[in-house]
Amino acid sequence: MQNNDTLRSIRYMLDLGDVHVVDILALTGYQATRDDIETWLTKEDEPGFTAMPDVAMAHFLDGLIVHRRGRDESQPPRPVDPKVNNNVVLKKLRVAFELKEDDILAIMGEVGFTASRGEINALFRQPKHSNFRLCGDQFLRNFLKGLTARLRGR
Known part of the structure; x- marks a missing residue:
């Protein structure tokens, strides 16, 4: 499944706005703008579509864990997987x-x-x-x- 489709599904599931997605990405140190999010959420056949990179999806998923469960301060931050499947x-x-x-x-x-x-x-x-x-x-x-x-x- 494409990262863009996964992001769309999770965003709908949790009723997240673009700002919330940027904030979740920032929890793991990934800097993205609302414009980045908009291009990732654009459908493949529409102008302005950009494929979401694996590293951004990895940061989003790790940020989602921190967002939902909180940060474990007793553990050092885990390295982000560069490859997402x-x-x-x-x-x-x-x-x-x-x-x-x-x-x-x-x-x-x-x-x-x-x-x-x-x-x-x-x-x-x-x-x-x-x-x-x-x-x-x-x-x-x-x-x-x-x-x-x-x-x-x-």
Whole structure:
């Protein structure tokens, strides 16, 4: 899934304005302007569209964790992953919203997407693990849709 689509989904899910997105990015030291956010939120086929870089999405997801859960002052800041894929997005959202395996299964079930515990666990494994599985766009889209329904109400 493109970073722009993920940003749009999370922004809608949490009812965030452009200023809030800039503030969340600033929590991890990433400097973005409202103009940057507007170009990232523009549809692909509209003029002014700019692809959101992976580093910006990584900072946004880490900032979302700090925004939702607070900063852990006892730990040094974690380095930001320069590469973002669907698995990373899923992991960061799980941490930000404090979701357990049962929560993820329930969210996926609410949108009619069946997944087993083994499939869920495989998505959160390290890439070098033999049972690691890449998170597909359809899975992430349905997860975002279900989480949005849960947070915003139907």
